[in-house]
Amino acid sequence: NAGVTQTPKFRILKIGQSMTLQCTQDMNHNYMYWYRQDPGMGLKLIYYSVGAGITDKGEVPNGYNVSRSTTEDFPLRLELAAPSQTSVYFCASSVDSNQPQHFGDGTRLSIL
């Protein structure tokens, strides 16, 4: 039962570097989401997708990009890493927007 799989689990980046956080789900869910969780805080939505080829901004999209070429995959790209992007990133998926979201285990990203 894989569910939502995120890679990598941990990463350290230097300021200005770029990287892609991978997210894949095997539940055939249409909806997928990326959140960030800063220390001691709740989750904030970065981007979401309601199906392959469709993406939309969430609450905090600046500095990130996403794509959704397949139902299964929803990668999150950081182009020019900044210290403010140090956070734990969670990917989630759901059947539709009313159903519970299933979360991956998170990616802990530090930018130094």
Place this chain on the structure above:
Amino acid sequence: AQKVTQAQTEISVVEKEDVTLDCVYETRDTTYYLFWYKQPPSGELVFLIRRNSFDEQNEISGRYSWNFQKSTSSFNFTITASQVVDSAVYFCALRNAGNMLTFGGGTRLMVKP
């Protein structure tokens, strides 16, 4: 704009005590969904319950119960006879007519033996 407030940032109880986690929300929509998630120390997020705005019936699941009151815009969560394994951060979340889920800031529950 919608908002979820969890005023209790940290709660500490002794095992077997009952504890209630408060959640107050704001939305202009008449149709919305409320959720509770648990984040144990291992970091993953675990779904606990979903409630839609038309269903004010309270729910009980084992030691967990939820009290939804539209009149006060609250969706509180009670753990009866708490256990050490209940130690976690608990998040309340709201989804309104849009596709976005808004999370509260979370309540860290510490259950001491």
